[in-house]
Amino acid sequence: MKVFAPAVIITALIVGPHAHSQWEKVSDKSIPRTSTGEPNLMAPAPRTTDGNPDLSGVWLPDGDPIPEGVETVEADLPLPRHMINITADLAPEEVELTPWAAELFDQRLQNRGIDSPEANCKPAGVPYLTAFVLPYKIVQTPELVIILYEQDTVFRQIFLDGREPVEDPLLRWMGYSTGEWDGDELVVDTTGLTEESWLDAMGHPHTDSLRVIERFRRRDAGHLEIETTIDDPGAYAQPITYTVTATAFADDDLLEYFCSENEKSSVHYQ
Amino acid sequence: MKNHALVPIVIGLGFSLLASSGLAHHAFSAQFDAEKPIKLIGSVTSVEWRNPHTWFYIDVEDDSGNVSNWGWELASPNLLIRRGWTRSMMKVGDVVTVEGFHARDGSNTGNVRTVTFNATGQTVFTGSNAGRRGP
Numbered sequence: 424m425k426v427f428a429p430a431v432i433i434t435a436l437i438v439g440p441h442a443h444s445q446w447e448k449v450s451d452k453s454i455p456r457t458s459t460g461e462p463n464l465m466a467p468a469p470r471t472t473d474g475n476p477d478l479s480g481v482w483l484p485d486g487d488p489i490p491e492g493v494e495t496v497e498a499d500l501p502l503p504r505h506m507i508n509i510t511a512d513l514a515p516e517e518v519e520l521t522p523w524a525a526e527l528f529d530q531r532l533q534n535r536g537i538d539s540p541e542a543n544c545k546p547a548g549v550p551y552l553t554a555f556v557l558p559y560k561i562v563q564t565p566e567l568v569i570i571l572y573e574q575d576t577v578f579r580q581i582f583l584d585g586r587e588p589v590e591d592p593l594l595r596w597m598g599y600s601t602g603e604w605d606g607d608e609l610v611v612d613t614t615g616l617t618e619e620s621w622l623d624a625m626g627h628p629h630t631d632s633l634r635v636i637e638r639f640r641r642r643d644a645g646h647l648e649i650e651t652t653i654d655d656p657g658a659y660a661q662p663i664t665y666t667v668t669a670t671a672f673a674d675d676d677l678l679e680y681f682c683s684e685n686e687k688s689s690v691h692y693q
Numbered sequence: 694m695k696n697h698a699l700v701p702i703v704i705g706l707g708f709s710l711l712a713s714s715g716l717a718h719h720a721f722s723a724q725f726d727a728e729k730p731i732k733l734i735g736s737v738t739s740v741e742w743r744n745p746h747t748w749f750y751i752d753v754e755d756d757s758g759n760v761s762n763w764g765w766e767l768a769s770p771n772l773l774i775r776r777g778w779t780r781s782m783m784k785v786g787d788v789v790t791v792e793g794f795h796a797r798d799g800s801n802t803g804n805v806r807t808v809t810f811n812a813t814g815q816t817v818f819t820g821s822n823a824g825r826r827g828p
Binding site for chain 2: 535536537542544556557573675678679680681682684685686687688691692693
């Protein structure tokens with residue numbers, strides 16, 4: 424598969440570091456400020472009145488250099504490595520796919536992403552969305568956490584009211600999530616995920632028995648970690664754990680994204 | 694305006710086998726060919742600031758005077774606007790030089806890497822983060 428070195432063709436750049444924002448720098452009151460008014464990303468994480476860390480805010484998964492061998496539509500755009508590959512931090516011997524999963528994964532790689540859900544205007548799903556290149560917004564209440572993802576303009580509900588996971592749940596892209604606090608970590612248990620979804624851009628597959636455990640940690644005001652465990656014995660011999668990091672996307676906000684609005688690419692897929 | 698058809702541009706190409714990457718929508722290699730860099734000059738006929746990809750179209754005239762319309766795919770409006778583009782940056786009638794990659798199916802479409810506004814000589818890179826942390 425071909426890749427290219429995008430930087431060699433740049434002659435000038437009129438797009439500066441202080442790029443326009445759709446939101447004209449609306450000041451996010453939920454994040455501490457420095458004496459000069461800038462978001463203080465290193466300040467202690469805010470807490471809610473019940474004493475738990477407050478995960479609320481707009482977050483953007485951190486980008487990484489594009490690995491060698493990966494082609495992207497938007498050249499030179501840093502991508503979260505776990506968006507591309509959930510096993511990016513693991514040695515090959517630490518990842519053992521079951522035979523059918525290995526065959527499907529290889530088939531998806533050979534197809535160059537043509538059959539990916541996103542390429543066909545279907546949602547990205549959980550946990551792919553938490554490592555995606557677009558921001559998301561967390562709204563935290565004592566008994567319900569809502570995550571609004573810009574990608575696909577989808578929502579996710581995480582119930583903290585003590586309810587049990589649904590038996591034989593209706594399969595869906597966001598799954599069915601319940602959560603509880605473990606100290607300063609919000610532990611989220613998600614099941615009911617349709618096997619139609621991919622775990623990353625490479626196409627790591629899963630079964631509909633997939634269980635995703637996410638541990639949300641707000642390290643400080645500006646930094647969020649999501650330790651994600653993929654527990655799916657039907658597809659992986661051992662659970663896969665990786666940690667996605669995100670930075671507060673302060674003074675910005677979500678836009679909408681409807682893939683079906685003006686999709687003109689798929690007729691050209693080959 | 695005259696355009697010397699499909700002018701290959703000199704660009705560094707690396708080769709390895711790893712993966713295709715999907716972004717907000719599709720993988721590059723699902724639609725475009727990294728071995729087919731192209732450079733076209735034309736006049737903008739329309740601009741579509743809509744998801745999942747921003748598109749603009751240019752009329753390109755070859756040496757024989759034949760005019761063809763080419764569609765160029767950019768990143769999503771969400772990505773572009775956070776990277777410094779504005780909706781009014783490109784207007785119908787602007788003459789631009791576009792460098793990018795041709796569609797695998799041979800249609801008059803391409804994926805953009807740079808756009809130069811010929812009137813000013815200014816070039817925008819469609820994917821650079823330009824020092825910005827956002828998408």
